[in-house]
Amino acid sequence: MKEKIITADGSFSYYDSTINECYHSKNGAYSESTHVYINNGLNYWFEKNKKKICRIFELGYGTGLNALLAKRYAEKNKLKVVYHTIDKFPLTANQIEVIKPRKLSTSDNFVYSAAWDSEFSLTSFFSIHKIHADFFIYQFDNTYDIFFYDAFAFHAQPQIWKKNILKKSIDVLNNNGVWVTYCSKGIVRRAVESFDVKVEKIPGFSRKREMLRALKK
Numbered sequence: 463m464k465e466k467i468i469t470a471d472g473s474f475s476y477y478d479s480t481i482n483e484c485y486h487s488k489n490g491a492y493s494e495s496t497h498v499y500i501n502n503g504l505n506y507w508f509e510k511n512k513k514k515i516c517r518i519f520e521l522g523y524g525t526g527l528n529a530l531l532a533k534r535y536a537e538k539n540k541l542k543v544v545y546h547t548i549d550k551f552p553l554t555a556n557q558i559e560v561i562k563p564r565k566l567s568t569s570d571n572f573v574y575s576a577a578w579d580s581e582f583s584l585t586s587f588f589s590i591h592k593i594h595a596d597f598f599i600y601q602f603d604n605t606y607d608i609f610f611y612d613a614f615a616f617h618a619q620p621q622i623w624k625k626n627i628l629k630k631s632i633d634v635l636n637n638n639g640v641w642v643t644y645c646s647k648g649i650v651r652r653a654v655e656s657f658d659v660k661v662e663k664i665p666g667f668s669r670k671r672e673m674l675r676a677l678k679k
């Protein structure tokens with residue numbers, strides 16, 4: 463059972479009572495996505511690499527908020543972003559309708575309305591491919607510059623934080639690629655540290671002391 467919630471910054475998200483878990487921090491969905499994935503992921507990569515094209519893979523399309531914010535970043539910074547995102551349990555069109563941000567441009571709206579399992583160019587700076595599949599068995603046929611690891615929290619979905627699944631997400635990163643998550647659990651950090659990456663603990667969103675970022679060598 464999914465219940466709409468209004469988070470502390472006024473942005474909407476869902477609480478899923480079957481797993482006792484929210485899609486975002488109650489302290490602010492918009493602010494959390496901006497802090498973790500846009501500022502410490504996409505902007506960090508762009509400042510370091512100054513390339514013209516960036517390929518992003520997201521685990522967990524969810525409400526589409528990270529995708530929307532990545533699109534807006536791409537347009538603002540004139541960076542071409544190719545955004546691939548996977549979800550095994552997509553929200554329905556009605557569930558999306560009631561929680562998507564109120565002020566959306568026509569091309570913003572396509573982030574939500576784009577059909578699954580095809581690639582769409584929404585603007586000259588942003589394309590999206592929403593993959594309806596299970597990450598556990600998904601086989602990559604691309605590599606990426608950034609990986610947004612936005613699965614449900616460890617207590618709700620421990621299997622997705624296992625070493626072999628984490629490795630899958632690191633293996634598809636290009637050199638100098640950036641992997642980010644809101645999670646800072648020791649067991650997850652140690653697993654990621656065992657791969658060929660440099661792991662950083664950086665300040666998390668709101669009351670979370672830390673989040674993780676890994677840089678592919």
Ligand SMILES: C[S@@+](CC[C@H](N)C(=O)[O-])C[C@H]1O[C@@H](n2cnc3c(N)ncnc32)[C@H](O)[C@@H]1O
Binds near residue numbers: 615
């Ligand atoms: C924390 S939410 C993602 C929030 C999202 N990034 C956003 O901006 O709204 C986690 C998502 O992972 C998806 N998920 C759970 N298990 C999965 C799996 N095995 N493969 C792919 N997606 C999965 C859920 O359906 C859920 O939408």
